[in-house]
Amino acid sequence: MLTLPTYADVVDAARRIEGHAHHTPAMRSRTINERLGAELFFKCENLQRMGAFKFRGAFNALSRFTEAQRAAGVIAFSSGNHAQAVALSARLLGIPAVIVMPIDAPQAKIAATRGYGGEVITFDRFTQDREQLTQGIAAERGMTIVPPFNHPDVIAGQGTAAKELFEDVGALDYLFVCTGGGGLLSGCALAARALSPECKVIGVEPEAGNDAQQSFRSGAIVKIPVPHTIADGAQTQALSPLTFGIIQRDVHDMLTVSDAQLVEGMRFFAERMKLIVEPTGALGLAGAWHGGLPIQGKRVGVIVSGGNVDLARFAELVTAA
Numbered sequence: 001m002l003t004l005p006t007y008a009d010v011v012d013a014a015r016r017i018e019g020h021a022h023h024t025p026a027m028r029s030r031t032i033n034e035r036l037g038a039e040l041f042f043k044c045e046n047l048q049r050m051g052a053f054k055f056r057g058a059f060n061a062l063s064r065f066t067e068a069q070r071a072a073g074v075i076a077f078s079s080g081n082h083a084q085a086v087a088l089s090a091r092l093l094g095i096p097a098v099i100v101m102p103i104d105a106p107q108a109k110i111a112a113t114r115g116y117g118g119e120v121i122t123f124d125r126f127t128q129d130r131e132q133l134t135q136g137i138a139a140e141r142g143m144t145i146v147p148p149f150n151h152p153d154v155i156a157g158q159g160t161a162a163k164e165l166f167e168d169v170g171a172l173d174y175l176f177v178c179t180g181g182g183g184l185l186s187g188c189a190l191a192a193r194a195l196s197p198e199c200k201v202i203g204v205e206p207e208a209g210n211d212a213q214q215s216f217r218s219g220a221i222v223k224i225p226v227p228h229t230i231a232d233g234a235q236t237q238a239l240s241p242l243t244f245g246i247i248q249r250d251v252h253d254m255l256t257v258s259d260a261q262l263v264e265g266m267r268f269f270a271e272r273m274k275l276i277v278e279p280t281g282a283l284g285l286a287g288a289w290h291g292g293l294p295i296q297g298k299r300v301g302v303i304v305s306g307g308n309v310d311l312a313r314f315a316e317l318v319t320a321a
Protein backbone atom coordinates (compact mmCIF):
# COMPACT_ATOMS: atom_id res chain seq x y z
CA MET A 1 0.00 0.00 0.00
CA LEU A 2 1.20 3.43 -0.97
CA THR A 3 1.36 5.95 1.90
CA LEU A 4 0.32 9.35 0.63
CA PRO A 5 1.70 12.49 2.27
CA THR A 6 -0.78 14.44 4.40
CA TYR A 7 -1.45 18.02 5.38
CA ALA A 8 0.63 17.45 8.53
CA ASP A 9 3.60 16.90 6.18
CA VAL A 10 2.84 20.23 4.48
CA VAL A 11 2.88 21.93 7.89
CA ASP A 12 6.25 20.32 8.70
CA ALA A 13 7.58 21.41 5.30
CA ALA A 14 6.47 25.00 5.95
CA ARG A 15 8.47 25.00 9.17
CA ARG A 16 11.57 23.64 7.41
CA ILE A 17 11.55 26.14 4.55
CA GLU A 18 10.73 29.15 6.70
CA GLY A 19 13.49 31.76 6.44
CA HIS A 20 14.91 30.01 3.34
CA ALA A 21 12.06 30.20 0.81
CA HIS A 22 10.30 33.50 0.17
CA HIS A 23 6.75 33.93 1.43
CA THR A 24 5.59 35.15 -1.98
CA PRO A 25 2.88 37.79 -2.36
CA ALA A 26 -0.76 37.14 -3.25
CA MET A 27 -1.43 39.78 -5.90
CA ARG A 28 -4.68 41.13 -7.30
CA SER A 29 -5.79 42.90 -10.45
CA ARG A 30 -8.95 44.96 -10.79
CA THR A 31 -8.74 44.56 -14.55
CA ILE A 32 -8.92 40.78 -14.51
CA ASN A 33 -11.61 40.81 -11.81
CA GLU A 34 -13.77 43.00 -14.03
CA ARG A 35 -13.06 40.94 -17.12
CA LEU A 36 -13.90 37.60 -15.49
CA GLY A 37 -16.54 38.85 -13.04
CA ALA A 38 -14.74 37.13 -10.15
CA GLU A 39 -12.29 38.00 -7.40
CA LEU A 40 -8.88 36.56 -8.26
CA PHE A 41 -5.85 36.06 -6.01
CA PHE A 42 -2.55 35.27 -7.73
CA LYS A 43 0.08 33.37 -5.72
CA CYS A 44 3.26 34.70 -7.32
CA GLU A 45 5.75 31.83 -7.32
CA ASN A 46 7.49 33.49 -10.27
CA LEU A 47 8.90 35.66 -7.47
CA GLN A 48 10.11 32.61 -5.49
CA ARG A 49 13.85 31.96 -5.11
CA MET A 50 15.31 30.65 -8.38
CA GLY A 51 12.09 31.78 -10.02
CA ALA A 52 9.67 28.93 -9.37
CA PHE A 53 7.83 27.02 -6.62
CA LYS A 54 10.17 24.04 -7.10
CA PHE A 55 12.54 25.52 -4.52
CA ARG A 56 9.96 24.63 -1.85
CA GLY A 57 9.88 20.90 -2.55
CA ALA A 58 13.60 20.54 -3.21
CA PHE A 59 14.62 22.42 -0.07
CA ASN A 60 12.17 20.41 2.05
CA ALA A 61 13.41 17.09 0.68
CA LEU A 62 17.11 17.96 1.12
CA SER A 63 16.49 19.30 4.64
CA ARG A 64 15.44 15.80 5.67
CA PHE A 65 18.66 14.09 4.57
CA THR A 66 20.59 12.17 7.22
CA GLU A 67 24.22 13.05 7.91
CA ALA A 68 25.34 10.19 5.66
CA GLN A 69 23.09 11.36 2.83
CA ARG A 70 24.34 14.93 3.18
CA ALA A 71 27.95 13.81 2.97
CA ALA A 72 27.41 11.69 -0.15
CA GLY A 73 25.23 14.26 -1.89
CA VAL A 74 22.13 14.54 -4.04
CA ILE A 75 21.51 13.75 -7.69
CA ALA A 76 18.62 14.90 -9.88
CA PHE A 77 17.79 14.73 -13.57
CA SER A 78 16.04 17.73 -15.06
CA SER A 79 16.57 20.31 -17.75
CA GLY A 80 14.28 22.79 -16.07
CA ASN A 81 13.36 24.38 -12.78
CA HIS A 82 13.87 21.25 -10.67
CA ALA A 83 17.57 21.27 -11.63
CA GLN A 84 18.05 24.80 -10.36
CA ALA A 85 15.92 24.13 -7.28
CA VAL A 86 18.03 21.13 -6.25
CA ALA A 87 21.32 22.90 -7.04
CA LEU A 88 20.39 25.99 -4.99
CA SER A 89 18.93 24.01 -2.07
CA ALA A 90 22.03 21.81 -1.98
CA ARG A 91 24.33 24.81 -1.92
CA LEU A 92 22.38 26.44 0.91
CA LEU A 93 22.50 23.21 2.93
CA GLY A 94 26.14 22.44 2.13
CA ILE A 95 25.32 19.25 0.21
CA PRO A 96 27.17 18.25 -2.99
CA ALA A 97 24.82 18.08 -6.00
CA VAL A 98 24.98 16.41 -9.40
CA ILE A 99 22.42 17.43 -12.01
CA VAL A 100 21.99 15.25 -15.09
CA MET A 101 20.92 17.40 -18.05
CA PRO A 102 20.51 16.75 -21.77
CA ILE A 103 23.47 18.02 -23.77
CA ASP A 104 21.09 20.08 -25.93
CA ALA A 105 19.44 21.83 -22.93
CA PRO A 106 19.50 25.64 -23.25
CA GLN A 107 22.99 26.92 -22.36
CA ALA A 108 21.38 29.48 -20.04
CA LYS A 109 19.83 26.70 -17.94
CA ILE A 110 23.06 24.71 -17.78
CA ALA A 111 24.91 27.89 -16.79
CA ALA A 112 22.30 28.79 -14.14
CA THR A 113 22.53 25.32 -12.62
CA ARG A 114 26.33 25.54 -12.52
CA GLY A 115 25.99 29.07 -11.10
CA TYR A 116 24.08 27.64 -8.14
CA GLY A 117 27.00 25.30 -7.53
CA GLY A 118 25.67 22.10 -9.09
CA GLU A 119 27.97 19.70 -10.96
CA VAL A 120 26.31 19.27 -14.35
CA ILE A 121 26.69 15.93 -16.13
CA THR A 122 25.30 15.98 -19.65
CA PHE A 123 23.90 13.11 -21.68
CA ASP A 124 22.65 12.57 -25.21
CA ARG A 125 18.92 12.01 -25.11
CA PHE A 126 18.95 10.14 -28.39
CA THR A 127 21.54 7.51 -27.41
CA GLN A 128 21.55 7.38 -23.59
CA ASP A 129 18.89 6.45 -21.06
CA ARG A 130 18.82 9.22 -18.49
CA GLU A 131 17.33 7.16 -15.67
CA GLN A 132 19.90 4.44 -16.10
CA LEU A 133 22.68 7.01 -16.18
CA THR A 134 21.35 8.74 -13.05
CA GLN A 135 20.95 5.47 -11.18
CA GLY A 136 24.46 4.43 -12.21
CA ILE A 137 26.04 7.61 -10.85
CA ALA A 138 23.85 7.47 -7.72
CA ALA A 139 24.98 3.91 -6.99
CA GLU A 140 28.63 4.62 -7.74
CA ARG A 141 28.80 7.73 -5.51
CA GLY A 142 26.20 6.72 -2.92
CA MET A 143 24.11 9.76 -3.82
CA THR A 144 20.38 10.14 -3.09
CA ILE A 145 18.08 10.72 -6.06
CA VAL A 146 15.48 13.48 -5.57
CA PRO A 147 12.82 13.20 -8.29
CA PRO A 148 10.85 16.25 -9.49
CA PHE A 149 7.42 15.10 -8.27
CA ASN A 150 7.14 11.47 -7.21
CA HIS A 151 8.39 12.00 -3.66
CA PRO A 152 6.36 12.69 -0.49
CA ASP A 153 8.74 15.44 0.74
CA VAL A 154 8.66 17.18 -2.64
CA ILE A 155 4.85 17.09 -2.74
CA ALA A 156 4.58 18.36 0.85
CA GLY A 157 7.01 21.20 0.07
CA GLN A 158 5.05 22.29 -3.02
CA GLY A 159 1.87 22.33 -0.92
CA THR A 160 3.27 25.16 1.20
CA ALA A 161 2.49 27.55 -1.69
CA ALA A 162 -1.26 26.97 -1.30
CA LYS A 163 -0.98 26.91 2.50
CA GLU A 164 0.46 30.44 2.43
CA LEU A 165 -2.22 31.58 -0.02
CA PHE A 166 -5.13 30.35 2.13
CA GLU A 167 -3.53 31.79 5.25
CA ASP A 168 -3.07 35.15 3.53
CA VAL A 169 -6.43 35.55 1.75
CA GLY A 170 -8.81 33.16 3.52
CA ALA A 171 -11.12 30.50 2.09
CA LEU A 172 -11.57 30.26 -1.68
CA ASP A 173 -14.22 28.79 -3.98
CA TYR A 174 -11.75 27.65 -6.64
CA LEU A 175 -8.01 27.11 -6.87
CA PHE A 176 -6.43 26.73 -10.32
CA VAL A 177 -3.06 24.95 -10.38
CA CYS A 178 -0.54 24.41 -13.20
CA THR A 179 0.01 20.69 -13.74
CA GLY A 180 2.91 18.67 -15.12
CA GLY A 181 3.71 15.57 -13.05
CA GLY A 182 1.25 16.78 -10.43
CA GLY A 183 3.56 17.54 -7.50
CA LEU A 184 2.35 21.12 -7.18
CA LEU A 185 -1.30 20.16 -7.73
CA SER A 186 -1.31 17.32 -5.21
CA GLY A 187 0.51 19.33 -2.55
CA CYS A 188 -1.88 22.28 -3.03
CA ALA A 189 -4.86 19.91 -2.85
CA LEU A 190 -3.66 18.67 0.57
CA ALA A 191 -3.52 22.27 1.81
CA ALA A 192 -6.94 23.11 0.33
CA ARG A 193 -8.62 20.13 1.93
CA ALA A 194 -7.36 21.21 5.35
CA LEU A 195 -7.69 24.99 5.13
CA SER A 196 -10.63 25.55 2.76
CA PRO A 197 -12.51 22.26 2.50
CA GLU A 198 -15.20 23.63 0.17
CA CYS A 199 -12.64 24.90 -2.34
CA LYS A 200 -12.70 23.14 -5.71
CA VAL A 201 -9.12 22.43 -6.73
CA ILE A 202 -8.69 22.43 -10.52
CA GLY A 203 -5.59 21.16 -12.33
CA VAL A 204 -4.72 22.82 -15.65
CA GLU A 205 -2.60 21.21 -18.38
CA PRO A 206 -1.58 22.15 -21.92
CA GLU A 207 -3.99 20.75 -24.51
CA ALA A 208 -1.22 18.79 -26.21
CA GLY A 209 -0.20 17.10 -22.97
CA ASN A 210 -3.47 16.12 -21.28
CA ASP A 211 -2.22 12.88 -19.73
CA ALA A 212 -3.40 13.90 -16.24
CA GLN A 213 -6.89 14.67 -17.54
CA GLN A 214 -6.99 11.27 -19.25
CA SER A 215 -5.75 9.60 -16.07
CA PHE A 216 -8.24 11.49 -13.91
CA ARG A 217 -11.14 10.51 -16.16
CA SER A 218 -10.14 6.88 -16.69
CA GLY A 219 -9.04 6.11 -13.13
CA ALA A 220 -5.60 4.77 -14.14
CA ILE A 221 -2.31 6.50 -14.95
CA VAL A 222 -2.14 7.21 -18.69
CA LYS A 223 1.29 7.75 -20.31
CA ILE A 224 1.63 9.85 -23.47
CA PRO A 225 4.55 10.67 -25.79
CA VAL A 226 6.47 13.90 -24.95
CA PRO A 227 3.92 16.61 -25.83
CA HIS A 228 4.67 19.55 -28.12
CA THR A 229 3.74 22.70 -26.22
CA ILE A 230 5.36 25.98 -25.21
CA ALA A 231 4.68 24.97 -21.58
CA ASP A 232 8.06 23.27 -21.11
CA GLY A 233 7.48 22.73 -17.38
CA ALA A 234 4.46 20.57 -18.21
CA GLN A 235 6.03 18.36 -20.88
CA THR A 236 5.73 15.40 -18.54
CA GLN A 237 4.44 12.09 -19.89
CA ALA A 238 2.56 10.78 -16.87
CA LEU A 239 1.51 11.41 -13.29
CA SER A 240 3.20 9.30 -10.62
CA PRO A 241 1.56 6.87 -8.18
CA LEU A 242 1.80 9.40 -5.32
CA THR A 243 0.52 12.43 -7.21
CA PHE A 244 -2.22 10.45 -8.94
CA GLY A 245 -3.40 9.02 -5.61
CA ILE A 246 -3.92 12.49 -4.14
CA ILE A 247 -5.32 13.99 -7.35
CA GLN A 248 -7.94 11.25 -7.66
CA ARG A 249 -9.05 11.81 -4.08
CA ASP A 250 -8.78 15.60 -3.62
CA VAL A 251 -8.96 17.30 -7.03
CA HIS A 252 -12.31 18.40 -8.45
CA ASP A 253 -11.46 18.42 -12.16
CA MET A 254 -8.68 18.62 -14.77
CA LEU A 255 -8.83 21.19 -17.59
CA THR A 256 -6.73 21.87 -20.65
CA VAL A 257 -5.82 25.15 -22.38
CA SER A 258 -4.15 25.99 -25.69
CA ASP A 259 -0.69 27.47 -26.18
CA ALA A 260 -2.37 30.63 -27.58
CA GLN A 261 -4.30 31.01 -24.31
CA LEU A 262 -1.02 30.71 -22.38
CA VAL A 263 0.48 33.51 -24.45
CA GLU A 264 -2.59 35.65 -23.80
CA GLY A 265 -2.07 35.06 -20.08
CA MET A 266 1.65 35.90 -20.25
CA ARG A 267 0.82 39.12 -22.06
CA PHE A 268 -1.80 40.00 -19.46
CA PHE A 269 0.62 39.38 -16.58
CA ALA A 270 3.32 41.52 -18.21
CA GLU A 271 1.13 44.38 -19.35
CA ARG A 272 -1.27 44.69 -16.43
CA MET A 273 0.54 43.24 -13.44
CA LYS A 274 4.17 43.87 -14.45
CA LEU A 275 4.97 40.21 -13.91
CA ILE A 276 7.24 38.06 -16.05
CA VAL A 277 5.61 34.63 -16.17
CA GLU A 278 6.89 31.61 -18.11
CA PRO A 279 4.45 29.74 -20.38
CA THR A 280 3.85 26.93 -17.85
CA GLY A 281 3.24 29.52 -15.14
CA ALA A 282 0.24 30.90 -17.06
CA LEU A 283 -1.69 27.60 -17.06
CA GLY A 284 -3.70 28.48 -13.94
CA LEU A 285 -4.88 31.85 -15.20
CA ALA A 286 -5.73 30.39 -18.63
CA GLY A 287 -7.79 27.69 -16.92
CA ALA A 288 -9.75 30.24 -14.87
CA TRP A 289 -10.23 32.43 -17.96
CA HIS A 290 -11.12 29.81 -20.57
CA GLY A 291 -11.99 26.66 -18.64
CA GLY A 292 -15.73 27.32 -18.69
CA LEU A 293 -16.24 26.86 -14.94
CA PRO A 294 -18.88 29.05 -13.24
CA ILE A 295 -16.43 31.31 -11.39
CA GLN A 296 -18.57 34.46 -11.66
CA GLY A 297 -18.97 36.13 -8.28
CA LYS A 298 -16.55 33.64 -6.70
CA ARG A 299 -13.24 33.92 -4.86
CA VAL A 300 -10.65 32.31 -7.10
CA GLY A 301 -7.03 31.43 -6.32
CA VAL A 302 -4.50 31.02 -9.14
CA ILE A 303 -1.03 29.60 -8.60
CA VAL A 304 1.47 31.39 -10.85
CA SER A 305 4.09 28.66 -10.81
CA GLY A 306 7.20 30.26 -12.31
CA GLY A 307 8.89 33.01 -14.27
CA ASN A 308 11.95 31.39 -15.82
CA VAL A 309 11.84 32.22 -19.49
CA ASP A 310 14.62 33.50 -21.68
CA LEU A 311 13.85 37.18 -22.34
CA ALA A 312 14.32 36.92 -26.11
CA ARG A 313 11.93 33.96 -26.13
CA PHE A 314 9.48 35.88 -23.95
CA ALA A 315 9.53 38.83 -26.35
CA GLU A 316 9.05 36.53 -29.33
CA LEU A 317 6.02 34.87 -27.73
CA VAL A 318 4.23 37.99 -26.50
CA THR A 319 4.76 40.02 -29.67
CA ALA A 320 3.71 37.31 -32.14
CA ALA A 321 0.13 37.19 -33.46
Ligand SMILES: *Cc1c(COP(=O)(O)O)cnc(C)c1O
Pocket: 052, 054, 080, 081, 082, 148, 149, 158, 178, 179, 180, 181, 182, 183, 184, 185, 233, 234, 236, 278, 280, 281, 305, 306, 307
Ligand atom coordinates in the same frame (compact mmCIF):
# COMPACT_ATOMS: atom_id res chain seq x y z
C1 LIG B 1 7.61 21.90 -12.70
C2 LIG B 1 6.73 23.03 -13.04
C3 LIG B 1 5.33 22.87 -13.15
C4 LIG B 1 4.66 21.54 -13.01
O1 LIG B 1 4.81 21.03 -11.71
P1 LIG B 1 4.47 19.53 -11.38
O2 LIG B 1 4.72 19.39 -9.93
O3 LIG B 1 5.40 18.67 -12.22
O4 LIG B 1 3.07 19.30 -11.78
C5 LIG B 1 4.57 23.99 -13.40
N1 LIG B 1 5.12 25.20 -13.57
C6 LIG B 1 6.45 25.40 -13.47
C7 LIG B 1 6.98 26.77 -13.67
C8 LIG B 1 7.31 24.33 -13.20
O5 LIG B 1 8.62 24.52 -13.09
